[in-house]
Amino acid sequence: MPRSKNPIVIVHGWSDTSDSFKPLAQWLKGQGFKTVNLFLGDYRSMDDDVTIDDAARAMEAAVRAQIKAGKLTLPFDLIVHSTGGLVCRTWLSAYYTGVQPAGMPVQRLVMLAPANFGSVLATAGQTVLGRVVKGWGHGFHTGKQMLNGLELGSPFQWDLALRDLFQLEHAGTGTIYGQDLVWPFVLVGSMPYQHGLRQMVNEHGSDGTVRVAAANLNAYGATLNFTNPASPTVLGMTLANNQAAVHTGAFTPWLRRYDEAMAFPLGVMNRRDHASITDPSVKGDEESDAEQKLFQDYLLQALSCPSYADYQAMEQAWRAHSDEVQEHAAADDDHHMHLQLNVFVVDEYQKPVTDYLIEFLAPNYKQTTDLTGIFHDKVIQDVHPCTQNAALKTIFINRQHLFDLFYERIPDGQPKELRLSISASAPGDNVHYFSEAYGAEGEFVVHSVDEASRWLRRNATHFLKIVIPRQPASKVFTLKPA
Numbered sequence: 001m002p003r004s005k006n007p008i009v010i011v012h013g014w015s016d017t018s019d020s021f022k023p024l025a026q027w028l029k030g031q032g033f034k035t036v037n038l039f040l041g042d043y044r045s046m047d048d049d050v051t052i053d054d055a056a057r058a059m060e061a062a063v064r065a066q067i068k069a070g071k072l073t074l075p076f077d078l079i080v081h082s083t084g085g086l087v088c089r090t091w092l093s094a095y096y097t098g099v100q101p102a103g104m105p106v107q108r109l110v111m112l113a114p115a116n117f118g119s120v121l122a123t124a125g126q127t128v129l130g131r132v133v134k135g136w137g138h139g140f141h142t143g144k145q146m147l148n149g150l151e152l153g154s155p156f157q158w159d160l161a162l163r164d165l166f167q168l169e170h171a172g173t174g175t176i177y178g179q180d181l182v183w184p185f186v187l188v189g190s191m192p193y194q195h196g197l198r199q200m201v202n203e204h205g206s207d208g209t210v211r212v213a214a215a216n217l218n219a220y221g222a223t224l225n226f227t228n229p230a231s232p233t234v235l236g237m238t239l240a241n242n243q244a245a246v247h248t249g250a251f252t253p254w255l256r257r258y259d260e261a262m263a264f265p266l267g268v269m270n271r272r273d274h275a276s277i278t279d280p281s282v283k284g285d286e287e288s289d290a291e292q293k294l295f296q297d298y299l300l301q302a303l304s305c306p307s308y309a310d311y312q313a314m315e316q317a318w319r320a321h322s323d324e325v326q327e328h329a330a331a332d333d334d335h336h337m338h339l340q341l342n343v344f345v346v347d348e349y350q351k352p353v354t355d356y357l358i359e360f361l362a363p364n365y366k367q368t369t370d371l372t373g374i375f376h377d378k379v380i381q382d383v384h385p386c387t388q389n390a391a392l393k394t395i396f397i398n399r400q401h402l403f404d405l406f407y408e409r410i411p412d413g414q415p416k417e418l419r420l421s422i423s424a425s426a427p428g429d430n431v432h433y434f435s436e437a438y439g440a441e442g443e444f445v446v447h448s449v450d451e452a453s454r455w456l457r458r459n460a461t462h463f464l465k466i467v468i469p470r471q472p473a474s475k476v477f478t479l480k481p482a
Contacts, residue, residue, distance in 0.1 A: 004304050006077045006107060007037040011059075013082025013115070014045045014146055020278060024079070027281045031300060039072065045083060048144040052083075052156065055146075056091035063105065077108040077303055081278055082210065083150060085114025086160065092182060093164040098174025101181060109184040110302045113207055113277045115150055116186075117157055117214040117340060117461040118394070120203060122150035123387065152214075152384040153342040153394035161463060166221045166254040175257040177264075183311050184264045185302035187295070188215040189272030190326065190335045194285045204381060204398065205338035209274035211396070212459050213340040217264045220455065221254035221463040226422065226440045227348045251444060253455075254463070265315040266459065267298045268322035270335065294321075322459070336400040338381065339447075340461040343393045345422065347433070347470035352391035356424040356468075361443060362406070363414045371409055375418070378405050399458055407449055417448040418456075422466055430476050433468050440468065 008028065010021045018040035025038050041062070043055045066072035080088050088109065096104055149156035162168060164176055176182050190212055192202035205211050228250055256262075269277065271287035272295060280296045283289075298318065305311050326337050345353040360380075362371035379401045386392035407416045423439030426432035434440055447456045456462060 002304060002306070003032040004077060004108070005037075006075055007039065007072055008033060008077050008079060008303070009039045009041055009063075009072075010079045011041040011043070011081070011084035011088055012045075013080075013084050014143060014150065016045070016081070018042045021079075021081070023279045023281055027279070028303075033303075039066070039076075041084075043087065044143075045146055046143045048142070050143065051145040052086050052090050052149045053094070055087045056094055059087065059091045060095050074105050075107040076105065077110065078106050079110045079112065079303075080114060081112045082115050082119075082274065083146065085111045085116055086149060086157075089116070089164055090160060092176045093160065096176055097163070097172075104176070104181050106182050108303060108305060109182050110299065111184060111186045111215070111217070113188045113210045113274050114186060114215050114217070115210050116217050117161075117211075117219065117342070118152040118154060119150050119210050119214065120152060120206075120382070120384070121209055122147045122152070122154075123384075148388060151386060151388065153386045153392045155386075155389055155392070158342070158344065158392070158463065161219060161221065165217075165219055165257060166463070167257045168254060173257070177258040177262065179259070179262075179308045183305060183308070184217050185267075185305075185314075186215055186217055186264060187267045187269060187277065187298055187302070188212050189269045189274065189277050189284065191269075191271050191273045191284060191286075193273050193275075205336055205396070207272065207274040207277065211338060211340060212268055213338050213396075213461055216266050216459050216461065218266065218457075219461045219463065220457060221465075222455065223252045223254070223465045223467065224420075224444055225250045225252070225467045226434070226442055227467055227469040250442065263312075263315045263319075265302070265311070265318045266322060267318040268325055268459070269295050269298075270325045326459075336398050337458045339397040339399055339402075339456045339458065341395040341397065341456065342461060342463050343395065343466060344464070345391050345424070345466045345468065347468055349470065350467075351470075352389065353424055353433070353468060354390035355427075356422055357439075358393070358395065359421045359423060359439070361419040361421060362410055363417060363419070371406060374409065375402075375406050397456070402447065403449070415448070417445050417450075417453065419443040420446045422468065424468055429473075431470060431472050433470055435469070435471055 010025060012018055012020060021040055025040065028038060043058060044050045063072065067074065078088055092106065148154060167173060177184060188210065189207035192206060193208035202208050205213065271284040271291050273284065276282065276284040280299055283292050301314060305314060326335050343358055345356050347353055360372065360375045379398055380395060381398050382396040384394040402418065410416050421440050421443045424433045445453060447454050
């Protein structure tokens with residue numbers, strides 16, 4: 001495939017510098033990319049006063065300065081790693097949303113293990129241990145503001161998703177992704193760290209730092225409204241051609257800012273971790289020659305993708321191979337497919353609700369309570385309450401265990417599906433949620449063995465805003481004869 005003539009800019013992640021990407025730059029030069037067209041970006045990620053938005057604004061100034069000096073020509077291609085993905089998405093959405101194709105500075109956005117939807121390490125980075133290990137040499141700073149943005153399910157990630165992925169009434173219009181705009185590609189490993197202290201932070205379904213489901217830029221959003229008492233007990237949906245057909249108005253999928261038919265290529269590399277994904281010239285742990293060659297080919301395919309038709313074909317080919325890789329390695333928990341669900345609960349006045357429980361239920365759950373216990377104990381891998389806003393939670397679900405441990409135990413004759421409901425504690429003696437009840441009467445089918453009936457998708461992050469009713473007691477206001 002002919003090499004693109006676009007300049008290439010490489011942007012590092014949190015607690016890193018451009019020095020880590022000199023091997024990648026050298027490898028690219030050896031693959032036919034001109035030396036003069038390679039740029040290495042540096043930004044402050046370990047100073048506590050710098051936010052991701054600050055880095056994005058500084059990036060715009062740096063890019064404009066290079067263009068004015070005649071050193072950087074447009075369009076260029078971006079390679080980003082980890083937090084660099086959030087910086088560059090923020091930069092593009094802040095300065096180029098809705099521009100005409102001729103005004104878009106970036107064509108190909110190649111994301112290496114991007115923390116698009118957070119990292120479990122962000123919270124650990126702000127602990128005393130994190131400040132000692134990572135803050136040594138930085139005045140014991142660890143980039144607090146950036147780590148806030150990186151936290152799983154953070155307010156920043158919700159806001160950014162509404163800026164570049166989803167179109168809601170209050171979020172404006174315009175896009176940065178499209179046939180004549182930016183083409184994102186995501187390459188991420190599924191091998192946790194195999195050596196040293198880094199193994200302390202490993203978890204299944206990740207590369208040691210970023211979850212596959214959190215790296216994937218193909219995300220889904222919806223609002224689930226429990227305030228309508230006329231809603232049926234069970235809410236279902238079907239999917240056809242990626243368009244949601246909802247059985248009830250209680251569930252509203254979010255529209256995407258970009259073409260609904262557009263899907264971003266995701267390549268899952270079986271033997272790469274968060275560090276080795278940055279250097280195609282060396283092998284990952286236990287990686288074969290063929291697996292290394294595949295990673296190199298994917299990277300070159302992305303940087304040289306000649307047309308939107310090729311882009312779409314690449315997405316299908318990468319997805320098919322990633323599914324094959326993960327299903328073949330299903331016996332190894334490290335490589336299981338997972339699902340990530342970001343939940344935000346508000347009352348009908350849009351005020352955050354902080355004391356709630358998301359319940360996952362089997363059909364006829366009152367007679368199969370053991371299945372609910374199995375799901376919460378064995379299928380859910382992690383629940384992260386956001387430290388910045390208690391109304392936000394991130395739930396990490398092992399898809400393989402969902403099938404093997406949950407669906408397999410549903411009795412014959414009952415639908416093999418997963419339902420979601422919610423309970424919430426009353427904020428006080430005068431106000432309660434859900435009339436006099438503690439929990440919602442309604443349930444929503446979020447997943448099923450029938451692929452057409454799923455909202456939760458493999459290797460993906462989902463944003464679910466849940467609206468619940470708020471009811472004042474009768475004693476809050478009374479009328480009596482004078």
